[in-house]
Amino acid sequence: xxxxxVLFGCHHKHLSFxxxxxxxxxRSPAQCYTGTYxxxxxCGEEFPYDWQNMRIVSATTAAKESAAVRxxxxxxxx
Numbered sequence: 001x002x003x004x005x006v007l008f009g010c011h012h013k014h015l016s017f018x019x020x021x022x023x024x025x026x027r028s029p030a031q032c033y034t035g036t037y038x039x040x041x042x043c044g045e046e047f048p049y050d051w052q053n054m055r056i057v058s059a060t061t062a063a064k065e066s067a068a069v070r071x072x073x074x075x076x077x078x
Contacts, residue, residue, distance in 0.1 A: 010042050010043040010045070012040040012042070012043070012045065012047070013042075014040065014041040014042055015038045015041065015047075016038050016040075017038070018036045018037070018038050018051065019036065019038065019039070020035055020036040028046050029046070030048045030049075031046075031048070033048040033057070034048045034049060034050055034051075034057065036048070036049045036050075036051055037049050038056060
């Protein structure tokens with residue numbers, strides 16, 4: 001890493017189109033939360049992506065939302 005990268009880091013301004021790999025392919029940590037992710041084209045970092053809201057979500061937000069969906073589906077079954 002250069003000194004500038006250490007001080008300022010990447011701003012993640014250039015992102016890929018959202019990626020949703022087919023089942024059976026490599027699962028990145030970002031994909032585990034929402035099933036879809038985007039990649040920073042400058043540094044390579046992956047971020048969970050929410051297709052419904054069309055935005056990047058934090059891993060903790062994605063985990064909370066998926067837990068809420070699971071809880072609601074369990075209630076609907078009973």
